[in-house]
Amino acid sequence: MDKAILLESVSKKYDVGSSSLKVIEDLTFDVNKNEFVCVVGPSGCGKTTLLRIVAGLEPPSSGRVLVFGRPPDPKIQRFGVIFQEDSLLPWRTVLGNVEFGLEIQNYQEAERERVAKTFLELVGLQGFENYYPHQISGGMKKRVAIARALAIDPDLILMDEPFADLDAQTRSLMQRELLKIWSKLNKTVLFITHNVEEAVFLAQRVVVLTKRPSRVKQIIDIDLPYPRARLSPPFISYRERILTAFHEELEGI
Amino acid sequence: MNVVSMRKLYSRLQSLLFASASVIVFFILWELAASYLQSPYFPDPYSVLKAFITIITVGDIDGYTLAWHTLMSLERVLLGFAVGSATGVPIGLLLGIKPTLKNAVTPIIEPIRFIPPIAWIPLSIVLLIGMYRYVFLIWVGVFFPVLLDTIAGVKRTSITLIQMARTFGADNKNIITKIIFPSSLPEIMNGLRVGLGVGWMCIVAAEMIGGEPVGLGRLILKYANLLQIDTVIVGMITIGLVGLAMNYFILFLEKRMFRWRVEIRA
Ligand SMILES: Nc1ncnc2c1ncn2[C@@H]1O[C@H](COP(=O)(O)OP(=O)(O)OP(=O)(O)O)[C@@H](O)[C@H]1O
Ligand SMILES: [Mg+2]
Numbered sequence: 001m002d003k004a005i006l007l008e009s010v011s012k013k014y015d016v017g018s019s020s021l022k023v024i025e026d027l028t029f030d031v032n033k034n035e036f037v038c039v040v041g042p043s044g045c046g047k048t049t050l051l052r053i054v055a056g057l058e059p060p061s062s063g064r065v066l067v068f069g070r071p072p073d074p075k076i077q078r079f080g081v082i083f084q085e086d087s088l089l090p091w092r093t094v095l096g097n098v099e100f101g102l103e104i105q106n107y108q109e110a111e112r113e114r115v116a117k118t119f120l121e122l123v124g125l126q127g128f129e130n131y132y133p134h135q136i137s138g139g140m141k142k143r144v145a146i147a148r149a150l151a152i153d154p155d156l157i158l159m160d161e162p163f164a165d166l167d168a169q170t171r172s173l174m175q176r177e178l179l180k181i182w183s184k185l186n187k188t189v190l191f192i193t194h195n196v197e198e199a200v201f202l203a204q205r206v207v208v209l210t211k212r213p214s215r216v217k218q219i220i221d222i223d224l225p226y227p228r229a230r231l232s233p234p235f236i237s238y239r240e241r242i243l244t245a246f247h248e249e250l251e252g253i
Numbered sequence: 254m255n256v257v258s259m260r261k262l263y264s265r266l267q268s269l270l271f272a273s274a275s276v277i278v279f280f281i282l283w284e285l286a287a288s289y290l291q292s293p294y295f296p297d298p299y300s301v302l303k304a305f306i307t308i309i310t311v312g313d314i315d316g317y318t319l320a321w322h323t324l325m326s327l328e329r330v331l332l333g334f335a336v337g338s339a340t341g342v343p344i345g346l347l348l349g350i351k352p353t354l355k356n357a358v359t360p361i362i363e364p365i366r367f368i369p370p371i372a373w374i375p376l377s378i379v380l381l382i383g384m385y386r387y388v389f390l391i392w393v394g395v396f397f398p399v400l401l402d403t404i405a406g407v408k409r410t411s412i413t414l415i416q417m418a419r420t421f422g423a424d425n426k427n428i429i430t431k432i433i434f435p436s437s438l439p440e441i442m443n444g445l446r447v448g449l450g451v452g453w454m455c456i457v458a459a460e461m462i463g464g465e466p467v468g469l470g471r472l473i474l475k476y477a478n479l480l481q482i483d484t485v486i487v488g489m490i491t492i493g494l495v496g497l498a499m500n501y502f503i504l505f506l507e508k509r510m511f512r513w514r515v516e517i518r519a
Pocket of ligand 1: 016041047049
């Protein structure tokens with residue numbers, strides 16, 4: 001069992017009123033330890049649902065999900081989840097928010113503050129420790145959430161379109177920082193994005209999902225060394241290949 | 254001084270002016286009504302002022318001063334309030350978290366909520382003694398606003414925040430103490446403020462049945478029996494002013510506590 005994530009014929013349907021909505025159907029793929037995998041797919045296809053299943057927040061309707069060889073359970077395993085929507089505690093300062101996960105994981109108080117400050121620096125937010133979430137921008141909030149998730153030293157990082165609200169410069173900075181962290185700390189990353197270029201820049205493998213109910217449409221290995229040059233011909237040809245698959249799915253929407 | 258703070262000062266002065274104008278108008282109307290009615294049971298502001306001074310300096314017919322009456326009433330109400338919040342908040346959290354339990358007890362709680370404290374007087378005379386009577390009657394006033402606002406606060410907790418906590422491995426205790434409770438705190442504080450106000454308004458009813466001849470409610474009842482309405486009004490005004498002060502005190506606390514909230518400015 002040396003897979004970080006194993007999904008076997010996973011299906012998920014939601015019952016809304018009397019009807020039921022099939023969101024994921026017979027989805028199978030896996031993620032190796034220390035691998036960086038991006039998932040791209042059209043809006044509403046079930047990417048967030050997939051992430052919630054992998055994080056152990058919801059069981060699949062059928063199929064098998066294993067994370068490091070066991071059904072996912074955040075009480076036993078360390079997950080760093082970055083939600084698509086705002087997930088900061090509005091009553092805590094930026095520093096208090098980053099300390100939250102460390103508190104749950106029972107770090108000592110002094111250690112909490114030290115670790116939290118290190119990660120705030122990493123995401124470029126030193127000096128904002130005492131701000132409340134309503135006093136910082138949307139992109140800064142995202143970075144606080146990233147610092148909070150990374151601070152607990154997770155074995156698996158699950159990111160749901162984390163850089164979508166960032167401006168181009170910060171986004172590209174954060175992408176490079178994430179790759180650095182990933183290669184330095186030997187993390188497994190499952191990264192969800194709308195942005196095909198982002199996927200090609202970051203991932204070792206890109207999983208393209210079909211429209212709802214989502215299945216795997218295509219898995220593409222990105223065989224390029226890091227750091228990647230966005231304007232190099234092989235980068236562009238990977239991007240075009242994925243975009244083509246992606247657009248085929250968009251047409252039916 | 255810059256322009257902004259000048260403007261602030263100006264608008265402060267203006268609202269102060271309006272406020273004092275309305276107080277003056279109120280006293281003029283009162284005076285007019287009193288001189289029109291010419292009734293021994295409708296005192297004018299001046300005789301109420303005289304009664305005020307007498308009660309403050311000399312005391313009432315039993316020798317208790319106004320400060321003493323106020324302190325005794327405050328003690329009773331704060332005790333009832335303490336019991337009311339110590340029951341209302343935890344039960345509210347529990348019912349908010351467990352909707353099935355809430356649905357189960359709603360048919361009991363809802364009708365009881367509409368029984369006014371005065372209606373409880375006979376039962377509490379039969380069942381309770383001494384301080385318990387006061388505390389119970391005030392509890393009746395405090396408990397329900399605290400309970401209902403706490404439940405409302407729990408309901409408004411963001412699901413995303415709870416799930417976020419779960420992904421960090423939080424157990425139910427963590428989720429209640431670190432997410433649900435702080436997230437509901439603004440509603441809880443509001444419930445406490447309303448509950449304290451309602452509890453304070455129950456003081457006359459509570460002191461109707463307490464034995465001791467001291468307390469603001471008691472003062473009113475004593476002088477009502479003597480048909481000395483000026484002193485009755487002294488008691489009423491004191492109850493009103495103390496209630497107002499408590500309300501502002503909690504509002505002030507709320508402002509200090511909830512600086513994390515985005516201020517809504519009209
Ligand atoms: N709790 C739920 N109950 C009912 N339906 C749900 C629930 N959660 C998600 N869905 C439905 O599942 C589908 C997929 O939702 P999901 O959030 O996974 O999409 P997504 O791929 O993340 O979309 P986006 O890219 O826009 O974030 C949607 O049609 C949504 O309405
Ligand atoms: Mg989503």
